[in-house]
Amino acid sequence: MECPRGLAGVVVDQTKISSTAGAHLTYAGYPIEELAHASFEEVVFLLWHTRLPSENEIAVFRHQLVSQMVLPAETVRLLLYVAKEPQHPMSILRTTTSLLGTTNDVDHDEPPKILAKMLITVAAIIRIRANEPLLEVDPHLGVVENFLYLMTGKRPSKELARMFSTVMILHADHEFNASTFTARVVASTFADYYSCLTAAVCALKGPLHGGANERVFEMLLEIKEQGLDPREFVEDQVKQKRKIMGFGHRIYKNGDPRAAILKQIAGKLAAKTGNSEYFEIQRQLADYMLQRFNLHPNVDYYTSLIYHCLGLDKEVFTMLFAACRTVGWLAHVMEQRNENCLIRPNSEYVGPTDRHYLGEQIQK
């Protein structure tokens, strides 16, 4: 029996949501290079309905999302208890996603409300960690502007909101990545949305998936603060059999199309916020990784610098990935439910056989 490690290259189901065929990322048939200029709400609608919204639909949808960006008092009370250092923010988010399923109407809540709750939860965790008061949404702002405002306490400029909107769009979906597949497995048992999302958050947390963006910034910090030569840093890591975070991808062997767009944003924001030194380290690392190992940066590489430029702590970076990817998780949970077949593969047993239990005597 052929058994590809990590299901590499295995097509496990069909989807109409997104595709990485030919190493081009498309959402419902639209290239992400074009969608990067759309509004976040339009892209959410597209991923959930596999068509773009009308002008009227988008206004209603935006209102629906923004008006739900508020947490029930009971969730806030529990969150204040859970969201204390030294817990890692992704552990707090994991617990809070599960809590949302106990303080909301688990059987009737719909995706717009659930996405709004996840966004406000991430913003609230950031504010609580920073000992800042929780803020209320501004009904005159869109989802992206509100999300930035609720996290940082500052109303973003049009330019910043546009850049961050692109970041959110590029993270919104990525076909059957580890966390989305996890969400689909849970959805295939007809478990509720919150259970699917809790499982997805757990899968995203690991450093080979969403957890990479935090590790990327740790690496940049180490290189900068210790004045290391990026090439020597790489060689030293490789000698210790460690991977260089933010490089490589299961699908994109010739470069992640999202990284190309994110690189531009990171460069601009770094220049604006006095972080060009990090961007220069990234340039040197990327050049060396390509020349030495033919490895390209992935989505997490430049995102980490973008989040740093927003003034956020590296520990919360993966939560931002989770906030954006909730869009895709929900899209896939809906698709899985609509065309459900329980996901229950087989394994190939390779352990010992023909053993016999002989009662309570010591087994020899």
Ligand code: CMC
């Ligand atoms: N640093 C050093 N070597 C690497 C790296 C890296 N970042 N990525 C791959 N390689 C090497 C790897 O050691 C292996 O070498 P060999 O064939 O000699 O054993 C070869 O390249 C193939 O790597 P792989 O790990 O078998 O390939 P994969 O397709 O299973 O891995 C990956 C993809 C993302 C797990 C891997 O590239 C990696 O661990 N990268 C670092 C973590 C990271 O940045 N993760 C974010 C992924 S993108 C966003 C997301 O999905 O969350």
